[in-house]
Amino acid sequence: MNIFEALRKDHEIQRELCDQLVHTSGDTALRKNMFEKLKHELAIHADAEERHFYVPLIESDLTQEKARHSIAEHHEMDELVEKLEETDMDSSAWLKYMKELAHQVEHHLDEEEQEVFQLAGKALKEKEKTSLAKDYLKFMEQNR
Secondary structure, three states: OOOHHHHHHHHHHHHHHHHHHHHOOOOOOOHHHHHHHHHHHHHHHHHHHHHHHHHHHHHOOHHHHHHHHHHHHHHHHHHHHHHHHHHHOOOHHHHHHHHHHOOOOOOOHHHHHHHHHHHHHHHOOOHHHHHHHHHHHHHHHHHO
């Protein structure tokens, strides 16, 4: 497995959780549990991705700008998660923020898969792609 395949697998988990969450309502156990799971997934994925994907990309002129942009998007998503944590789950504002987060996550993942992966494919050697995947997957396993 290479780093792109490993990241895509986790992207699907995030997409699914976002999609399910925007279809929940009220201050329910289901919404709380799903939100906690999404928060955890986003946090460990961003941490692992920054360590095991973006660090080597920042070192390359070809991918540096995209890597920095993606890391900045991680921080924007963190801010939305904080807004969600501070907002009553029963309020319409919570769903508004959740839809905004879902949109941001979707945009980020699409941009990563359609633009960053292509550039990274050129910047990384085949051996790096598999070793980064191993490190990424190990980190995710230890933190899931």
